[in-house]
Amino acid sequence: MTELAGARLDALAELVAGGDVVVLSGAGLSTESGIPDYRGPSGAARRHSPMTYQTFTGDPVARRRYWARSHLGWRMIARAAPNDGHRAVAQLQRSGRLAGIITQNVDGLHQAAGAHSVVELHGSLDRVICLACGDVTARQELDARLRAANPRFTAAVTAVNPDGDVDLPDVEIDRFRPVDCRDCGGLVKPDVVFFGETVPAPRVRHCFDLVERARLVLVLGSSLTVMSGRRFVVRAAKLGIPVAIINQGPTRGDDHATFTVGAPLGQALPDLVRRATPAPAPA
Template identity: 65%
Template sequence: MRMRPTLSWTPTENLPPGSTQLQPVADALAAGGVLVLSGAGISTESGIPDYRGEGGSLSRHTPMTYQDFTAGAQARRRYWARSHLGWRTFGRARPNAGHRAVAAFQRHGVLSGVITQNVDGLHQAAGSLDVVELHGSLDRVVCLSCRTLTPRHELARRLEEANPGFEPSAAVINPDGDADLTDEQIGDFRVVPCTHCGGILKPDVVFFGENVPPARVEHCRALVQAAASVLVLGSSLTVMSGLRFVRQAAQAEKPVLIVNRDPTRGDRYAHTRVTLPLGAALTSIADQLNIPMGTGE
């Protein structure tokens, strides 16, 4: 379950310091069987901010919760107006060196799997296959009544038709694809229903306060069990949805390696935490292991 965004972890415990040494990560990848668990930090170099850390969006933005979304039409109007605008920018984001490195590692056969907490689809755009989207993806929409899934671009077209002239500007797009807009900018934005049953449409993502589907959790647990080690990339591990897999790996005495600029909630379980920028760090490791990097899309 993803925690409500008002609940955040503060690294006050006596955790091991970060390192700039990449060799432990390179050694784990050379040995193979590495399961990648990525978070918002891997996408910051693509222009998508993360939730925490310096300048993180939680310092100024409260993501929509499932409870708020389902509670009333006005909350859904605010969400869809902001998300519709955010999708225009969010959908133009492109994979960065970190995503391309993960895809290159997978092509080279050193990864056992990829789990991402992100909803941006950038791992797949970089060429990664069979990515487990722990929190879903913004490029799909689900009806809460009939559970029909439809592509996001179809909803975008319908919202454009229902809201001609909707062209507010937003300086910031958040990790959940939400744009910062005022109530005045939202105005009387029109939300459209499911074309199949007239039900409420929601992005196919796990909102804060909502449960990750149990089958997806069990699939991830099986991936951890099968892995030789777990490599965390750009995640603070603040919420239990990702931390539980790090704990599982540690309990099974599998090495946990973390590349993240700030301390994480999983540092106590880690063999090492590298504090270097992700794109440069992973590119350096790929060069060291003679793994050719792809060019993404």
């Protein structure tokens, strides 16, 4: 870490130590767990165009392609382990310094690291919802049904994307058989917000409420390219609430930030926790 980044972490730690911090995390927080982001330094997903809601619901061939790739990709994400960055966020929460955690990620790694009451802005890959009857089931159950429907599907994964999608050759996709809702036969999709889909209004309102009561908004690993997350940074800045961004590379929120720190999150966040949490006095 550079001397400048260290100095900024010192100043940021003073704000974090005061509490009432709201974390807004993005895909960059999970790259050190082996899940690449769309726009950051990992770069692996830049060749991949994420599925849109309109394509998923309107194109049966594209939907089969998605489920074939997601069937394998979800298994990799389900096996991913939280990294030092996730654990540092959970530690800040346990120390009482966080007023909320909002994540744009769908991988569940905040919770796996011990965090609670996490607002999953874009949903979670661990759940599946029927678009016809609204039934929500565990992804493990769908996985079992897809395995049963595709006993000879043995494609190998080369890389996984943040939405659980992977790259597969067409010959493997053509032989894959999706399944529908077990109750009504309707279309099922992961309980995540696809591109072109709207985040539920009550969830957005809850996030705005958290941000508006915060003393600091701490952005972790997000390029803030998509307005879905950037709007909370814009609101905080408009209200005069300090915004700090720790990310590798520039973001679309830098103009609104009081502090920007360019560093790997697995290194910077544990360091921030140490600086913001004084060691206990000797007995």
